[in-house]
Amino acid sequence: MHDFVVVGAGSAGSLVAGRLAETGANVLVLEAGGRDTSMLIHMPAGFHKLLVHGRFLFPYETEPQSQLDGRARSLPVGKGLGGSSSLNAMCWVVGQPRDYDAWQAAAGSEAKWSFDDLLPHFRKIEANQLLDNEFHGNSGPVHVSFPPKINPLNAAVVRAFQEAGLPFNADYNGAQQRGVSLVQSNFFDARRYSSAVAFLHPVEKQPNVTVETGALVHRLLFEGDRVVGVEYSQRGQFRHAMADEVIVSAGALNSPRILMLSGVGPEEELRKFGIQVRHKSPDVGNHLQDHDGRR
Numbered sequence: 001m002h003d004f005v006v007v008g009a010g011s012a013g014s015l016v017a018g019r020l021a022e023t024g025a026n027v028l029v030l031e032a033g034g035r036d037t038s039m040l041i042h043m044p045a046g047f048h049k050l051l052v053h054g055r056f057l058f059p060y061e062t063e064p065q066s067q068l069d070g071r072a073r074s075l076p077v078g079k080g081l082g083g084s085s086s087l088n089a090m091c092w093v094v095g096q097p098r099d100y101d102a103w104q105a106a107a108g109s110e111a112k113w114s115f116d117d118l119l120p121h122f123r124k125i126e127a128n129q130l131l132d133n134e135f136h137g138n139s140g141p142v143h144v145s146f147p148p149k150i151n152p153l154n155a156a157v158v159r160a161f162q163e164a165g166l167p168f169n170a171d172y173n174g175a176q177q178r179g180v181s182l183v184q185s186n187f188f189d190a191r192r193y194s195s196a197v198a199f200l201h202p203v204e205k206q207p208n209v210t211v212e213t214g215a216l217v218h219r220l221l222f223e224g225d226r227v228v229g230v231e232y233s234q235r236g237q238f239r240h241a242m243a244d245e246v247i248v249s250a251g252a253l254n255s256p257r258i259l260m261l262s263g264v265g266p267e268e269e270l271r272k273f274g275i276q277v278r279h280k281s282p283d284v285g286n287h288l289q290d291h292d293g294r295r
């Protein structure tokens, strides 16, 4: 019996597990993929190769897209400790205050999702190598740096945008996002700072933390209306893990998948696959928006 089971050790799961572990809680992390031992993960230049190595990815594809003349496109999703933070492009982009403020407005006054609420957390996780001001932290576990070298092509692109009328913005994670900028990246000294590196590995050896890899969670286990554990498979065997609380942090595609396999989702869709409906929730598995898909 655990205090917490964390499903998926990606960007969110590694952070949540790390923070819970610091409180002394007994935490079990179940991650479908493997350990993040490959040099390609930790060496920033390995990024492009990671995308062709199947073992670090769920090889998802979209449905045919009308906006793409009916073509489907690949939808890579990270698999393994660190999840997508172990294979993403490491661009450190905090986002626009008005997006967070819209979440706050949608979630209601009890929630703490506004930009002002979240900024202290952003500052807490960051160790920016250059900037030190109200928007940036300097002592967090995620090291963030500017490009160590600006090659002639980078410089030409930055100048070209300015010639086209876009202002130069020295810090798009500062007061204003708009403009052409040099990218800030969560790497430093030729090493990627994934969420697993920053939050999970530092606590992994603690006696209150267990990290299982190759552990694919299939569904949540219920007692009445309460989730009391998960069913997962590992090395060909089905297992149960019981906990006071289960945190589903398996990513934007796999979290709703687990919910739906557990009977939480749109009734019609669940019945179509013979899944017992536990909680009708028509929005689960719907409304996915990719960040560049908005108009």
Ligand SMILES: Cc1cc2nc3c(=O)[nH]c(=O)nc-3n(C[C@H](O)[C@H](O)[C@H](O)COP(=O)(O)OP(=O)(O)OC[C@H]3O[C@@H](n4cnc5c(N)ncnc54)[C@H](O)[C@@H]3O)c2cc1C
Binding pocket: 007, 008, 009, 010, 011, 012, 013, 030, 031, 032, 033, 051, 076, 077, 078, 079, 080, 081, 082, 083, 084, 085, 087, 088, 089, 090, 091, 092, 093, 215, 216, 217, 218, 249, 250, 251, 252, 254, 255, 258
């Ligand atoms: C190629 C690529 C490049 C990107 N570049 C950037 C970038 O430069 N900057 C940026 O900010 N964002 C970038 N992103 C997006 C960013 O990485 C993701 O938004 C973020 O990592 C999502 O975090 P998450 O915790 O929701 O999911 P993930 O980090 O994907 O973690 C989910 C974890 O759950 C595990 N899991 C899934 N299903 C199960 C299951 N059934 N049982 C157990 N475990 C399971 C997965 O293996 C994975 O480890 C990029 C993403 C990709 C794929």
